[in-house]
Amino acid sequence: MAQRASTASKKSTQVSTQVIRDLHERMVRIRLFETEAGKLMEAGKLPGFLHLYVGQEAVAAGVMAALRDDDQITSTHRGHGHAVAKGVGFREMYAELYGRVTGACLGRGGSMHINDLSRGMLGANGIVGAGVPIAVGAAFAARYKGEDSVAVTFFGDGATNIGAFHEGANMAAILGLPVVFVCENNGYAEFTPQSGHMLLTDVADRAAAYGMPSVIVDGMDAVAVHRAAAEAVARARAGAGPMMIEAKTYRFFDHQGVKGLRHPYRSDEEVAEWKSRDPIDLLEARALADGTATRADLDDVWQRTREEIADAIAYAEASPLPDPADLLMNVYSG
Amino acid sequence: MTTTTEAPALATRKLTYVKAFNEGLAQAMREDENVFVAGEDVAGYGGVFRMFDNLLDEFGPRRMIDTPISEAALVGLGVGAAAQGLRPVVDLMFMDFIGVCLDQIVNQAAKMKYMFGGALSVPLTITTASGAGLGAAAQHSQSLEAWLAHVPGLKVVMPCDAYTAKGLTVSAIRDDNPVVVMLNKVLLGSTGEVPEEIYGIPLGQAHTARQGSDVTVIALGRMVGEALAAADELAAEGVEIEVIDPRTVQPLDTETMFASVRRTNRVLVVHEAVTFGGLGAEIAAQIQDVVFDYLDAPVLRIGAPFSPVPFSPVLEKAYVPDRARIAQGCRRLLERS
Ligand SMILES: Cc1ncc(C[n+]2csc(CCOP(=O)(O)OP(=O)(O)O)c2C)c(N)n1
Numbered sequence: 072m073a074q075r076a077s078t079a080s081k082k083s084t085q086v087s088t089q090v091i092r093d094l095h096e097r098m099v100r101i102r103l104f105e106t107e108a109g110k111l112m113e114a115g116k117l118p119g120f121l122h123l124y125v126g127q128e129a130v131a132a133g134v135m136a137a138l139r140d141d142d143q144i145t146s147t148h149r150g151h152g153h154a155v156a157k158g159v160g161f162r163e164m165y166a167e168l169y170g171r172v173t174g175a176c177l178g179r180g181g182s183m184h185i186n187d188l189s190r191g192m193l194g195a196n197g198i199v200g201a202g203v204p205i206a207v208g209a210a211f212a213a214r215y216k217g218e219d220s221v222a223v224t225f226f227g228d229g230a231t232n233i234g235a236f237h238e239g240a241n242m243a244a245i246l247g248l249p250v251v252f253v254c255e256n257n258g259y260a261e262f263t264p265q266s267g268h269m270l271l272t273d274v275a276d277r278a279a280a281y282g283m284p285s286v287i288v289d290g291m292d293a294v295a296v297h298r299a300a301a302e303a304v305a306r307a308r309a310g311a312g313p314m315m316i317e318a319k320t321y322r323f324f325d326h327q328g329v330k331g332l333r334h335p336y337r338s339d340e341e342v343a344e345w346k347s348r349d350p351i352d353l354l355e356a357r358a359l360a361d362g363t364a365t366r367a368d369l370d371d372v373w374q375r376t377r378e379e380i381a382d383a384i385a386y387a388e389a390s391p392l393p394d395p396a397d398l399l400m401n402v403y404s405g
Numbered sequence: 406m407t408t409t410t411e412a413p414a415l416a417t418r419k420l421t422y423v424k425a426f427n428e429g430l431a432q433a434m435r436e437d438e439n440v441f442v443a444g445e446d447v448a449g450y451g452g453v454f455r456m457f458d459n460l461l462d463e464f465g466p467r468r469m470i471d472t473p474i475s476e477a478a479l480v481g482l483g484v485g486a487a488a489q490g491l492r493p494v495v496d497l498m499f500m501d502f503i504g505v506c507l508d509q510i511v512n513q514a515a516k517m518k519y520m521f522g523g524a525l526s527v528p529l530t531i532t533t534a535s536g537a538g539l540g541a542a543a544q545h546s547q548s549l550e551a552w553l554a555h556v557p558g559l560k561v562v563m564p565c566d567a568y569t570a571k572g573l574t575v576s577a578i579r580d581d582n583p584v585v586v587m588l589n590k591v592l593l594g595s596t597g598e599v600p601e602e603i604y605g606i607p608l609g610q611a612h613t614a615r616q617g618s619d620v621t622v623i624a625l626g627r628m629v630g631e632a633l634a635a636a637d638e639l640a641a642e643g644v645e646i647e648v649i650d651p652r653t654v655q656p657l658d659t660e661t662m663f664a665s666v667r668r669t670n671r672v673l674v675v676h677e678a679v680t681f682g683g684l685g686a687e688i689a690a691q692i693q694d695v696v697f698d699y700l701d702a703p704v705l706r707i708g709a710p711f712s713p714v715p716f717s718p719v720l721e722k723a724y725v726p727d728r729a730r731i732a733q734g735c736r737r738l739l740e741r742s
Contacts, residue, residue: 118539118540118716118717118718119539119540119541119542119716120540120541120545167716170540170716170717170718170719170720171717172717176716178715178716178717178720179542179543179713179715179716179717179720180542180543180716181540181542181716181717182542183542183544183545184542184543184544184716196544197501197542197543197544197545198501198502198504198505198544199474200474200505201505229473229474230474232473232474232475233474233475233476233477233505234475234477234505235505260445260473260474261445261446261450261453262446262449262450263445263446263449263450263471263473267449267471268471268472268473268474269473334449334450334451336449336450392717392719393715393717393719393720395719395720395722395723398710398712398715398720398723398724399710399711399712402711402712402713
């Protein structure tokens with residue numbers, strides 16, 4: 072029978088200084104990457120779509136801090152945060168957003184297809200839910216090859232309404248594969264609230280349908296996410312099969328882009344309330360309170376990251392465009 | 406259901422392509438109580454491309470239904486409801502998402518009437534936005550009309566401007582078969598003269614968008630506008646091209662094409678989709694079957710290279726056919742004696 076772990080109610084205490092700093096750095100890196108990308112889009116410098124991850128940083132940071140480089144992740148249209156947290160470089164990410172040949176996809180994929188196999192980033196994805204079965208396949212390959220790496224698939228609340236999610240979850244369960252399902256429940260699928268697309272309050276309940284254990288965590292609390300992820304990853308790595316984590320979180324920007332909303336699908340109060348629980352603020356407050364870091368330590372992370380981002384944007388802007396003569400490159404292997 | 410033919414006497418005014426679509430849909434809903442719309446963010450939000458703006462206000466939640474992200478169930482809902490006599494309009498947002506519901510379209514909607522021995526009809530309309538040009542990359546930019554036109558039982562329309570966006574949508578909804586309405590994303594904000602009244606444009610009837618005697622250019626969807634622009638450019642050089650807009654690619658009005666080729670003796674087919682296996686191949690084959698003796702040059706096809714749609718604007722621009730390539734193609738055809 073499926074069981075729901077009780078991590079949610081546990082206070083997220085007892086983590087090492089190193090973990091706190093690691094989580095903080097990953098979150099700051101995502102935040103700055105995204106806010107700068109938003110500004111670039113507003114300035115008309117980035118073509119295509121931009122689904123910003125701001126607000127959800129604790130999820131990517133918390134999970135990725137529990138992974139190794141050889142663990143694979145599959146992501147979504149809102150994939151920058153996962154890529155940054157998994158260690159994909161700013162330079163190749165910005166260059167990709169600019170459509171430059173030095174980008175993570177050689178300028179061919181753009182925001183929704185950023186990947187870096189050396190970091191176990193098996194790709195953002197433009198098709199909702201499509202990454203789920205791909206993670207199942209990656210986990211299958213690991214086990215097939217006798218390796219102990221795991222696969223993590225990220226998806227939104229909305230994605231759990233698509234067949235690929237359900238088929239992937241059942242497949243992982245019945246094959247006992249090392250997959251961790253991470254639902255980033257930000258309460259909305261585009262402009263539709265969760266209550267408008269499913270009757271459940273907790274997406275985690277869906278795991279039970281596949282005999283998969285699940286846990287619900289505060290997705291604004293990086294430490295809580297991290298502890299749940301570490302447990303699920305350890306379980307999967309030990310051969311105990313898949314597990315689902317539902318992180319309750321929120322996106323601070325609109326579904327896509329940075330411009331104002333056309334339709335007030337979220338109230339100002341709701342947005343403000345979630346912003347008052349900014350995951351980075353929460354972690355910084357905690358670090359300062361328990362003496363894990365000083366303000367100067369934290370500021371240093373922001374400063375270093377800002378510099379790295381400025382360098383990456385300059386790199387992207389100075390990078391060459393792809394050559395139209397290479398239009399047929401990489402359509403096939405060999 | 407009757408399909409009224411074009412009535413040029415109707416009073417017109419300028420509307421955008423997307424508003425023309427919206428107006429046609431609203432009028433078809435007023436005309437027939439059995440028409441309803443389902444899709445992701447179509448009701449409360451009015452659709453990500455504003456295709457369904459204000460329809461919830463007028464028609465209410467009974468007829469404007471927001472669905473979960475469940476395209477297979479969405480199309481299936483349409484098939485089942487159509488089989489029970491309703492006239493569903495289901496929206497797939499981006500045409501690329503057809504990949505997750507192809508079974509419902511290809512194996513269910515398209516074949517049901519035939520397989521059931523004619524016992525029922527499936528008057529289903531599927532609306533979707535296709536095409537490249539917005540930097541939306543490989544999974545949000547495709548033109549997949551050839552996949553659909555290949556399936557017996559389906560109809561496919563490709564509006565090239567505001568006027569056809571409205572008229573073809575109305576006809577799709579009035580039609581008793583599953584019809585896919587492929588709107589073009591780049592054209593959504595383009596404007597054109599559109600009659601106020603409801604009107605249908607016959608499915609399976611091509612339109613000669615410009616008359617000319619030197620080359621026949623058969624253009625699909627957004628390429629019609631590119632071909633007309635190329636025609637202006639060529640006219641300055643003393644070359645008159647005839648531009649044919651099939652409007653419906655399944656069924657395909659080849660007679661209009663044959664008649665044109667008999668007069669011009671040269672033909673170019675252009676579409677956004679990849680050239681290989683595209684409708685240009687079908688059209689070229691039918692032309693050489695029927696009017697081979699009239700051809701002074703082989704049929705020229707212009708489409709996208711055999712690659713997914715690239716993201717980088719510099720690549721995307723090189724990828725999608727345009728007026729310059731069409732004009733160049735016409736010149737090449739004329740160089741052959
Ligand atoms: C198969 C498919 N259907 C629809 C879309 C359009 N779409 C892109 S993101 C999105 C909402 C996704 O919601 P959720 O999974 O909750 O993720 P979030 O955007 O909240 O991160 C939709 C409907 C798509 N990309 N793919």
